Amino acid sequence: MKQEILTVISNIQLNSSTFEMKLSGVTEDMRPGQFVEVALKEKYLRRPISVADYENGVLTLLYKVVGSGTEIMSNIAPGEKLDVLTGLGNLFSIEKTEKPVLVGGGIGVAPLIGLSRAFYKKGIKPTVILGFRNKDEIFYLDEFEKVANVIVATDDGSFGIKGNAITALSSIEKPEFYYACGPMVMLKALSNYSLDGELSLEARMGCGFGACMGCSIKTTDGYKRVCKEGPVFMAKEIIYEN
Secondary structure, eight states: OEEEEEEEEEEEEOSSSEEEEEEEOOOSOOOTTOEEEEOOTTOSSOEEEEEEEEETTEEEEEEEOOSHHHHHHHTOOTTOEEEEEEEESOOOOTTSOSSOEEEEEGGGGHHHHHHHHHHHHTTOOOEEEEEESSGGGOOSHHHHHTTSEEEEEETTSSSSEESOHHHHHTTSOOOSSEEEESOHHHHHHHHHHOSSEEEEOOOOOSSSSSSSOTTEEEEBTEEEETTTTOSEEEGGGBOOOO
């Protein structure tokens, strides 16, 4: 973990509620699966945001406006400085398979673009399944198509396969290993489908580095903190309590 003062390069709106923010000045090496904690002057607690991508000192964050904190973020202008904790969380294990399948739902799609690019740099073109509520919520499709074989599912059938990400996953050969991020209901359904995978969990966090225990989840090895032992866990570790 490292506290850094970063400069906002751009902060653009991708659809009605999703934004892409790029920040420069990162010295901590960031890799797929990790996250950062962004300090906002108007808020006491930092905002945890998954790393979409990182290259040559430039950090890309994809975030959805869901509350007052992310609303403040959406109005930050290029040139502004942000206090950011970088290098948080563990990584996806990209050495586990030569035929990766990546599954994302909603804003959970965000950390999968960097993961897709990491596989592509290894000479592997992953299969990526993206699930959205409707066609208007789709983002980054063109970026994924540059480095992956992409299947899109929408709940209302307005684009791609009608159904959710699990519906789309069931339409292909069962993967030997998968990587996923999205709402807990999707991850639970995915775990019921197969335990051969890694899940990136989203959770409300107090500190973001393991001190407050506020993001603890139940696992087969006791309670673990999403911010410290995660956010990436083996699917077979997670115990769903409801």
